[in-house]
Structure formats: C-alpha cells, structure tokens
Amino acid sequence: MIQGKGTAVFAGIAIGKAFLFSHSAGELPVFCGDVQKELQAFDSARETARQQLQLLFEKTKQELGEEQAMILDVQCMMLDDLDYIEAVQQQIQQGRSAAAAADAVGTVFSQQFADMDDDYMRARSVDVRDMAKRLTAILSGTNAELEITEPVVLLADDLSPSETVQLPKDNILAFVTCQGSTNSHTAILARMMSIPSLVQAQIPLNSTVQGKTIIVDGFEGCYYLDPDPDTLAKMQEKQKTAQQKQQLLEQYRGKPTISKSGKKVKLFANIGSPDDVAYVLKGDAEGVGLMRSEFLYLGREDFPTEQELFEAYRSVVEQLDGKELVIRTLDIGADKKVDYFGLEPEENPALGYRGIRICLKQPEIFRPQMRAIYRASAYGPVSAMFPMIASVQEVLAVKEFCKTIREELTAEAIPFGEVALGVMIETPAAAVISRELAKEVDFFSVGTNDLTQYTLAVDRQNEKLAEFCDTHHPAVLALLKMIVENAHAEGIWAGICGELGADTTLTEEFLKMGYDELSMSPAKVLEVRRIICESEE
C-alpha cells in the first residue's frame, strides 16, 4: 500500500481503479530502418492530428465557446510550422523513429517558449507540447483521445485544457493530479461535478500504478494506492456513511427552504460558465446568486465581444427557466490576471487595480458587458452586482453608466428587461457605510473571502498565515450582522456569496442575523437546506 497527501478540492470518498493519464504512454516505437517510411508516417500523422484537432475544435466550440476553441486552432497552425517539420525530418534522416523525433523536437520547442520572458508566450509552451504529444501518440498507436470504458480514478501529472474538455466525464470517479492549484481547470471541474479530488498530490506516476485500486479521501486530503484489506474496509465504511448522509439529504430535494419558525431563505448557487447550470439544477439550487463573469474572459487571447457575452448570459437565463440569476460584473485583477488586459504588475494586487475600479476607468471594457447583461434580461430575470465597491460615489457612477446603457439600447430599439442592481460588500469600507449604500441599490451580496482578508489584513493566498485567517473572527461576524441590519433598514435584501455561505457551522447564525439569501457551490445546497429546515430560528 502506498499512502500520500494532496490538496483536497471536494469532500467525499472515491474508490476505483487507477487510470494513468499519460501524455507519453510507455515506450516510443524504434526506428523501422527505412527513412522514407518514417517520413511518410510523420506526414500522415500530421494529417490525422489535423483531423482530430478540427473535430475537437468543433466540440469545444459548442461546449465551451469559440474563445476556448481558439487554442486548438493555434495548435493546428503549429502542425504546419516549417521549423518544427524540418527539425523532425532532420532527426528522422539521422535514424530516429518519427514518434521519437516528433516528441524530442516538441520538447525542445516547448522549452524555448518556457524560457521566454513573456508570460503569455511562456504559457504557449503547453500548446506546443500538446501538439507534439498528439503526434507522438498517433505515431505510437496509442490514441490521444482517452479510452476510458469503466469508472476510474484519473491520475495525471497535470491536465491541459484541451485534455480536460475531452474527458469522458461520466466515467470519472475522482481526479488526482501532481500539479494544479485549487483554482485550476481540473479543480473547478471536480467541484462542479461533486467528485472528491486532489491537486498537488505526491504520487508516483508510472506504469505500475495502472489498474491498481486507489482510494481518494477528499475529507482528509489523502489517497491510498493498492490499499491493504483493513484500510479498504475502513474507507468503504467511510464512503458508505458519506453516501447515506447524502441519501438522507435527498428528502430535501424540491422542498422549500423554511426554518421551523417560518424564516425563508433563498439557496442559490455560484457558477462560472453556462455549462455549470446543469449542476445548479442537479444540486437543486433555487437560482444563481453569483455568476463569476470573469471566466468568460479567461483562457483566451482577446476581449469577448458583446455578442459572445450576450449569448453566454442568455444561455444561462434560458436554462434557468425563470429562476433568478445574479451576474457579478468583471472581477479581473488581483489573483485573476489576463494578459490581454495589459495590467501592470502591482506591489499590492489585492489592494490594486481590480473589479469595479477597472470598469469605471475603462468603460470600453465595461460597456460590452453591461449591454450584454441588459440584453439577456429580455429573456428572463437577471440582476447585476458590482465587485469591490468602497464608496457611494462609485455606486452613483455605476448607476449613471447603467442609465446610459439603457438609453443606448432604447435608442437602438434593442429589447431589455428590468435589471436589479446590487453591490458586493467585500471591503470593510462598504460594510461600514452599508446604510448609505443601501439607499442606492436593490440588494447586497457579501463576499466573505475578501471581506475577511481585508478586515483581518491577512493575505488568503499566503499559506503561512492560515492560522491567522480566522474566518469566524468576531470582527467579521459583527460586520456581517451590521450589513444585513442596514440592508433591511432601507428595505433591500442581503445575501452571502463567499465561502462562508456554505459554512454549515454558521448557517444558523446567518439565519438569526436575518440573511435572505445564501449562495454556494451547487453540491452544498441540500445540506444547508437540511440545517435551515431543522432550525428553530
């Protein structure tokens, strides 16, 4: 039995066969002895790769949108790069197999990109490697597309976006990756799919693990490879208990969220993209309390157009079929950087040029988004909320901006609905002046992650400070109480959309404070509903 640790991204137990997702599966074929044959094999592999990439391009475009798909288009262009082709041909002429040459040259080229000074170009080294690995796989006779026919625990060093999109999601019990952060593509996917997964795992990835039984414990952040009978029995028991608990929660599906004393709370979900609505419905959330709109700006090379944004928002509205949707406007900056925004490096990004500050200073970025939000509101209920607000003036400026947008759309005869305008309360300043802010907006949503880090002056990215980051600090709870009281005093509703929203040890406290809405990862909804329904508050 091998035992190891990792960072858990979703609580739960998975037990299954390990499937090693290897970018270069096993030994590469050796030189066949005929240069011409190897050269021909290389050419036909490029053709096969092109067809695969084109299919994948179409699939990705449908599932994730054109911007995500562009990565694949670039890889297609790289297949035709003469530098690459000639270097491979040269190696073949020196007596290497096409597979070995395609792989070796790919490694050299991707390293050249990895060594560049430019962040954006450095990130392209993954694309070069992706393209070369595809060729190598074709030439080795191992298909680059995954062939998973039974439920497995997927092990990988790391998964590229192009790999993530082609995973057969129905057959994956858990992910275990050596790289990746809790914000990586894989981690976000795991949380949405509600499968226990580990990133940053210390696990040996070699062919001996293939097919072995592996247990992933997403409660403790550890795994057991080839477990002994005792461990297996213990973990099966733990899995059963977790499943029974989940089973018990099923009786709360479709039930209204009302406490015993009759307090009603809206239980909403946090999402990032139109695809996530499926999980909202599966988790039985009553609406979407936070759509993190910046995901539509990530993983691409240029700003999304108004039409792209509009189509994404409309797709969410239509899928929600009458349920409420709160879209948070762009919260780029700080820990979420995008190259094409051309943001300068900052000493203190968390206190820097981000959120509403960018939108107010660069209306050319803000306008397409607000227009798209208003246009989507013609198809169902949509609210907008603005991040990083610290003053009444900012709110007035945003409202004025929205008024201009409405006038533009009216003048152009483009239909739009009523869009309630709210603010995120995530700076201590906003919490302190919440009574004044409440006079200007339709609702509040508290972003507890930032509110905590700003109130306690603790950087939440810094692991050394974990012990100082007391999310239940009395100062934070006092602000939370004050915010909801001020909201109600001015007749507007208040919700919580940060991580505390799903913190079941505080659910009753929030109920007592009077919060009207809690927004969380869709998989947590039933558990929180149970607590509220059982509460005497």
Add this chain to the structure above:
Amino acid sequence: MKTIQYTIQDPMGIHARPAGLLAKEAGKYACNISVAVEDGTPVDAKRIMGVMRLAAKQGMQLNMTFDGADEEVAAAEFEEFLKENL
C-alpha cells in the same frame, strides 16, 4: 528587395493567432519574407513558431523584408494585412 515598416497597434501584440495568420499570409508568396522586431534578428515570416518567438508588443516597430520574384505584390499586400490585423 523591398522593405516595409509597421508599428504594432494591437494592444496584445503578435500573440499566437495573429502569428499564425501572418505565417499563413506569408506562405502565399514565392519570395523570401523575413520579419524582425526593431533591430533584432530577422526570422522567416512563413514559420509560426519563429514569429511567435519574436514576442512583438504594441508600439514596437516591425521591419519586413521581401526578396524574390513577387516581392512588389507581397510587400504591397502585406502593408494592408498588417494594418488590418495588427
């Protein structure tokens, strides 16, 4: 031999896709086409990875050289191409 200069307007500079488009466009002509950023080493404009490695940014000057039978046409059409795409 023909040469043209162009200052990059695109806020993103020559990122992956424009590099691909540039290489594709260059591939349409028979003449040799090279591209350099300011006084840096020229690369073959018909090769996407080389063009990407220039890591050319907004405000930088591109120097393109055309050498061969169709250099006149190529240079003239590239002027248009650069204006439209970069």
